[in-house]
Amino acid sequence: MSEPKKAQQIKIQVTDKVADGEYANLAIVTHSAAEFVMDFVRVMPGTPKANVQARVIMTPSHVKAFYHALQHNIEKFETQHGEIRMTDPSHLPGIKMDGSLPN
Secondary structure, three states, X not given: OOOOOOOOOOOOOOOHHHHXXXXXXXXXXXXXXXXXXXXXEOOOOOOOOOOEEEEEEEOHHHHHHHHHHHHHHHHHHHHXXXXXXXXXXXXXXXXXXXXXXXX
8 A cells, every 4th residue: 555645845945136026017928839938028118129038938737827826816916906907008019909929
């Protein structure tokens, strides 16, 4: 008779550099059959170029779990602080109303 396996606990640490975070006001999401790529960009007014501040690559199942975590946290936020108002995406840099991305 085998003993039930105990769930492994992972100690997650954040370095000082990572803890400072990166500000991004644009996220570009692309995908293939195997992965999602999320580029987080900081766009500054009057500047013709913008650099990717961070790129996160995840499997489809991890992205779906992340999506549900975001959805849950948005619901909690709006319960506490009211509805998040969306900016009209037609005037945001890099966003085209036809759904295409600036790559």
